[in-house]
Amino acid sequence: MDRSAFTLVVPTFNEAIGIHVTLAELTAAAAALRERYDGVELLLVDDGSSDGTPDMIRRYAAEHPGSLELVEHERNAGLVAAMRTGAERARYETVVFLDADLSYRPEIAGPLVDALRGSGASAALASPYMAGGRVANVPFVRLAASRVANWLLTGCAAGRLHTFTGMVRAYDRAAFVGLFATLPEGEFNAWAVAMLIAGGRTVVEIPAALVWPAERVTSPSRLSLGSLWDRTLLVAKTVSILLEAMRLDARRANLGTLVLGSPSPRPCASDS
Numbered sequence: 001m002d003r004s005a006f007t008l009v010v011p012t013f014n015e016a017i018g019i020h021v022t023l024a025e026l027t028a029a030a031a032a033l034r035e036r037y038d039g040v041e042l043l044l045v046d047d048g049s050s051d052g053t054p055d056m057i058r059r060y061a062a063e064h065p066g067s068l069e070l071v072e073h074e075r076n077a078g079l080v081a082a083m084r085t086g087a088e089r090a091r092y093e094t095v096v097f098l099d100a101d102l103s104y105r106p107e108i109a110g111p112l113v114d115a116l117r118g119s120g121a122s123a124a125l126a127s128p129y130m131a132g133g134r135v136a137n138v139p140f141v142r143l144a145a146s147r148v149a150n151w152l153l154t155g156c157a158a159g160r161l162h163t164f165t166g167m168v169r170a171y172d173r174a175a176f177v178g179l180f181a182t183l184p185e186g187e188f189n190a191w192a193v194a195m196l197i198a199g200g201r202t203v204v205e206i207p208a209a210l211v212w213p214a215e216r217v218t219s220p221s222r223l224s225l226g227s228l229w230d231r232t233l234l235v236a237k238t239v240s241i242l243l244e245a246m247r248l249d250a251r252r253a254n255l256g257t258l259v260l261g262s263p264s265p266r267p268c269a270s271d272s
Helices: 019-033 053-063 081-091 106-119 140-156 171-180 188-198 214-218 225-251
Strands: 006-012 040-045 071-075 094-097 123-127 134-136 169-172 203-207 209-211
Touching: 006 019, 006 081, 006 106, 006 214, 019 040, 019 053, 019 106, 053 071, 053 134, 053 140, 053 225, 071 081, 081 094, 094 106, 094 171, 106 123, 106 169, 106 203, 123 188, 123 209, 169 171, 171 188, 188 203, 188 225
Parallel strands: 006 040, 006 094, 040 071, 123 203, 134 209
Antiparallel strands: 094 169, 123 169
């Protein structure tokens, strides 16, 4: 049994609708994971919410002492800034990022940590697009854009990884924080993979289930078509960065800086 400790980082922004359900599921998952690992820290980073989300989190934390910690940005600084804050404030040297809407079940944290530690990798990616992964309830336009972007990036990586744009991952904390020594370019999550490869580090992925909750499917989208187009352009910009990283990888005589799958790939525990 791997007894490594890790920090779960969950960025939040205007999550007042449904936050109590999210917190209950996160804390229950963290409690179950603590039975298998030496320590599991649950750290929420609120990115300047204006709808009372941090107040709700504080109340929940007061009612459930020791269940979670909250870090707040005074102003909205963006998802990447929230991820960076979480990694910098994390107590442990392995960090797992989760979406606040739980499109990936929080139980995925265990397989991600196992894959990271078992392979000696710097990052382990939750991959709905590799064999054994799956996608459900994602609107057609969003899914089509995501699949095209990841198909393109997979081609740049010679088919050795399949999901580049998702944020649900486990990282070696020092490796993740070290990425910010360089100004991020393009689509952040794909850029992070490219930079790790360029630095000679190992990246693995495991199959996972991406399932949008029903309330997210029916609620107004936070991502306009214009924003979706902007993200597409960011992915295009990242292609050249990834290609250069792969060229560096090839010059190192394929020393294994990319590994397809984990030592014992496992899908997300549950999506019900």
